[in-house]
Amino acid sequence: MTDIALDRKITGRTMIMGILNCTPDSFSDGGKFIDPDKAYEHASAMISEGADIIDIGGESTRPGYTPVDEDTEATRIVPVIRRLAGKDVLLSVDTTKIKVAKLAAEAGCGIINDIGGDLKATGLADVAASNDAYLVIMFNCRNNGPCEGDIISRAREEININIEYALSRGVSSGKILIDPGIGFGTTRMQDMELTDSLDKICEGFPILYAASRKRLVSDLYDCGDDISLKDCCSDALAMIAVSRGASIIRSHRVRELKAQLAVADRFAGGI
Numbered sequence: 001m002t003d004i005a006l007d008r009k010i011t012g013r014t015m016i017m018g019i020l021n022c023t024p025d026s027f028s029d030g031g032k033f034i035d036p037d038k039a040y041e042h043a044s045a046m047i048s049e050g051a052d053i054i055d056i057g058g059e060s061t062r063p064g065y066t067p068v069d070e071d072t073e074a075t076r077i078v079p080v081i082r083r084l085a086g087k088d089v090l091l092s093v094d095t096t097k098i099k100v101a102k103l104a105a106e107a108g109c110g111i112i113n114d115i116g117g118d119l120k121a122t123g124l125a126d127v128a129a130s131n132d133a134y135l136v137i138m139f140n141c142r143n144n145g146p147c148e149g150d151i152i153s154r155a156r157e158e159i160n161i162n163i164e165y166a167l168s169r170g171v172s173s174g175k176i177l178i179d180p181g182i183g184f185g186t187t188r189m190q191d192m193e194l195t196d197s198l199d200k201i202c203e204g205f206p207i208l209y210a211a212s213r214k215r216l217v218s219d220l221y222d223c224g225d226d227i228s229l230k231d232c233c234s235d236a237l238a239m240i241a242v243s244r245g246a247s248i249i250r251s252h253r254v255r256e257l258k259a260q261l262a263v264a265d266r267f268a269g270g271i
Helices: 036-048 070-084 098-107 124-130 151-168 188-196 215-220 227-243 255-268
Strands: 015-021 053-057 090-095 111-114 134-138 176-179 248-251
Touching: 015 036, 015 255, 036 053, 036 070, 053 070, 053 111, 070 090, 070 098, 090 098, 098 111, 098 124, 111 124, 124 134, 124 151, 134 151, 151 176, 151 188, 188 215, 188 227, 215 227, 227 248, 227 255, 248 255
Parallel strands: 015 053, 015 248, 053 090, 090 111, 111 134, 134 176
Antiparallel strands: none
16 A cells, blocks of 8 residues: 655645445446456556546445445445555545444555544544544535535534544544535535635645536536546536645546646646
């Protein structure tokens, strides 16, 4: 497992987190990578295309998803994590369950991507601290009640509460990442506000931006069922996020995004 400096100011470039859904019902590619061999092959392809991180999930989080128990979720992802652990890439587990996070960390995951929005409820800060893993703190309106009023103020408040809790449980400040929670109970206008204000949501921590193929993309441009076009529009949104301070982009498609980010980063760095 490679320990990657995730702060864009340190690395000098934007990182890419490739998405690996080992589920039968994810909104974009559900069922394609439920087979461990196919999941491994897809992850390997993303790594060869330049992914810095592979984010592995065993439970869909799309609106109206069907929850699965921790054993089912772990069975879907742990064998894949073990096979990928020897590759030159940082692995991330996308979960809200303590048992799944523990098993994933033991198998080789260096990032606990807690999508629950409430660290006290999930308990995953303890897992991150005990494994010296990075911890993703996500703003989640879907779980924490309707998003009304000033969305930026609410996001700042809830994220800061979770940051303080994570620090109190022993997570290093240098291991905390922030996800603004695009599409998790927010309206499309709120998603746009969050995207436009990434640098105001949380100061001093790297931002993980995850909007790939989400409804916000199709609302900004009608892509129909054309996945390739949806990926192009996702990349455009990613570039906006980077200009607003994002350090890591979570994406279904790596190769084309990698090229675009390389150009933008070199331009920003004065070539």
